[in-house]
Every structure is written in C-alpha cells, then in structure tokens.
Amino acid sequence: MSARILAVANRKGGTAKTTTVVNLAAALAHRGLRVLLVDLDTQGHTGLGFGVRAAPGEPTVHDLYRNAGPVDLGRAIRPTNVPQVDIVPADRGFSGPDGVVAPLGLATALKPLAADYAITLIDTAPTADALLINALASAHHVLVPTQLHHLAVDGVGQFARSYFQVATTLNPDLGGLSIMPVQVDLRITMQREALQRLEARFGRERLLPGIRPDIALAEAFGREVPVKYFKPRSRAVHDFDVLCSHVMEKVFAI
Template sequence: MTAILAVSNRKGGSGKTTTAVNLAAEWGARGRRVLLVDLDTQGHAGLGFGVVARRDEPTAHHVFSRPGFALDDAIRPTASPNVAVAPADPLFDGTDVADRSVAALRRQLGAPAIRARFDLVILDTPPSLDLILVNALVAADSVLIPMIPHALSAEGVRQLTRLFFRVATTVNGGLTLAGLLPVMLNPRTTHHRDTLQEVGTEFGVERLLSGIRSDIQLAEAFASRQPIRDHAPRSRGAADYRVLADELAGLWTGAPKRQPHEIRQS
C-alpha cells in the first residue's frame, strides 16, 4: 500500500514546504519512490525541485477543477532520485471547483496508476481552511505539523489539530498524528524553549520531534531549486532532515524504515 503523509499548519511561513521538499528528497535518496503533491497555489514545493507548471499544463489542482481529470497526468520527474512532483496551479482560486467531494483527492491517490508507481505520497497543503486542506486530511494516513516555536505558530497548531480531530472522528478514522516538528529552532533562545515546553504540555511531549535548526542554507537551497541534501549535504539543515526521516520511521508506520545498507552521512 502507498503511504500518504500530509505536511500541514494553519499558519503560513511555518516551514511546511521546506519540510515536504526535503523529506521527499531524503526518502527518495533512500530508494523509496516518492510523489510530492503541491496543493499550495504558491507552488513552492514544485519550485524546490525546479518544477513549475506553465499556463494550461496539468497540475494537482485540476483534480478539483476538471471533471474526469487524472492526477497521473500532472506528475513530472525531477532531478532527485526516485522523486516526482505534481505541481500546483498558481491561478487556482477555488471559484471553479467542479468536484466538491472531500474524498476527491483520496480517490485519485487510490488509483492503480498511482499505487503502482509510488511507495509514498507527501502532500504539501495550503495554510487556509478550505476544501483542499480537508481533502488532504481525508486522503492522508498521517499528518506532520511543522511549527516555528513562538506563540503565533503554536496557535496555528491548535487550529489545525481541531480540524484534524474532526476529520479523524468522522470521515478518516485511520488518520494519525505523526508529530509536531519545531523548525527554525534555536535551542539557546529562551522563548523557543518556553514555547516548546508549553506545546509539549498541551499536546504531549512524546509528539514533539527533535526539530530543524535555523540554517540559511535551507533558504539558499530553494533559490537554487534543489533540496538541501543536494545543495549543501554537510549543512545543519541536511543533517536535521536526515534525523527527521529516521525519527518518523519509529513513530509512523507508513514511514520508510532504514535498510542495513543505508549509511548515514556525517
């Protein structure tokens, strides 16, 4: 079965796209066939791999706007091993939705063509509470919530978890929470430590992942349209996303497990 992970936060600028791109690249490098579906109309997840849809080209958003559309038609290869991208439609504004079913994306990801091609699907979701975000949660097996450790981002986590539990108790009983991921983290900053302690108390310290430290090379990687493991493989950011991939393997049943021949980079 193809595992499906939604990377989401109700607050923009929370590191969800950086996380989606770099997890996809890390798992692809470990030999897993990964599809990254860019559901945020900013299109930054596709941009992270140098994939941008031109006008009138098939995109992930055509699942909702074109009757009879097959997501498989929007999938593009990337330069990263084993990673493909279904790019976003930057012109999609939600006014021309043809399929308003909350299960439209789940049906597409369950198609034999997708199941046969990919071991893992990563959904980069929009920050807005709309039909696209609900579709992502209905389609997913699990949700990873990146968050900047300050008060506003913590409120975005609270808003998303309310929606998470609503979906999990109604239309997707198998949905799990993979974890809360601190990003742009500086462990020496008092406010960061205090915020993480508060989030751990509220949601459970066992749900808090180690986190991604602040690293300007993560932003530079996007400018070069490459994941961090290709742009700066010895950077803090690359090391932290390797650790994240290992952590998720122990917390989420759908995450790829490390194989004995996989040697961790220093």
C-alpha cells in the first residue's frame, strides 16, 4: 500500500471539513494505518480536535508561506492523543503569505514526509486562494464534504472547476474527486433533490455514503478527541467507519 495524500476541501464554509478530517483520521488509524494531518486552515481546528495547539514561535505548516528560506516540515510534526495519528499544526496567527506562493510548495515539502505515513490528510480553508491550490497540487484524491441544499450543490460545482484546473495543469497525479454529503436526512425533500442534482452532475460513482446529524460530533470537539473516543457507539462513529471503507477503496485504488 503506497502512501497517499487526501485533501479535504470545499470553497464553501460550514461543510464539516474539519470534522471530517478529525474523525476520518481516527477511523483510518483504528484500521492500523499511520496518518499524518496537515492543518492548512488558520483556524487550527483540526489540531484542537486532537488537543494540539502550536504555541507562538513553534514550527507550523504556515512557515512554508513566509519568506524565511527552505522549511523542514518534519520539525513541525507533533504527536496527537490518538495512536498512529500525527499532525503538522496551523499557525492561528497567520495573516497571509509574505509573497507569491509557489504552486508546488506544499507538495515539495511533503515528499520527504509522506513515505512515513500510509495516508496524509490535508484540512483546507474555505477559499479559492493559493493555499487551496497548494493542497490540490499535493493530493492524489480530493474529498468534498457538502450539505444537501441547492446553494451547496452550486458550491461543489464551483470547487470542481478549481479541481479540474489543477488536475490538468499542476498535478497529473490528482486521480479522483469524491463528494460526501453531511447532515444527511433524506426524509427532507430538498435533500433528496440536491442529492439527485449531484448524481446527475458528477455521477453516482463520485458520491460517497453521507454522515447523519449527531450532536456527539460537536461534543467530542469540546473534549478534544475524535468522536470514536468520546461516544464509541454513536451513529457518527458508524457513519465514519463506513466512510473510511469507501475512502480507502477510492484512494488506494489509484
């Protein structure tokens, strides 16, 4: 099983990207995979989901975007409170790159690290800026969490344009895009309609099983652990375990 990099991304905010990264990482680690997280979102919430905060002056992934010469991301790797999961944390005080961002900067920095992990998950901010392009240019596969309403479907379409642009210009190894519905309740007519629109536009093969609403997901962040370690019998744990199987099939089949 060769090392893979999965970016979790969407240009729209509030789509549970960080929740997905934290809980998918825990599910992957539970299956014996060594996981590296890269917290590219300056909110730093992926780190908070594992009890990791970078103190001022400590190395972070955002050191790549300062004009300070070459950066060894290996110095920024921190263990988490979950076995098999490490993280390169965010700088929560980062206000933006000092200059022009090299499109392949993150990809280059991850190369010496990726081989030590079965999979690297990148949490991205909800933007279309250079850091998102850096994430897509690093990845083998992209997972797009989305709510099931009509504006969200349009947002996935906007994001897909960025995906295809990077896949055709910067990253020939970007082998797939998968869409993961969140807050799923198909008793709601709008959600069924949105799911049908996604299937018609992107194809059934790109749609993954969704994650149902579960307050335990938010509560687990308050305990700074993935939901598997907070309420192991919750339906969210079941849903992420099912998702994990599909992600492994998609990502490692490339």
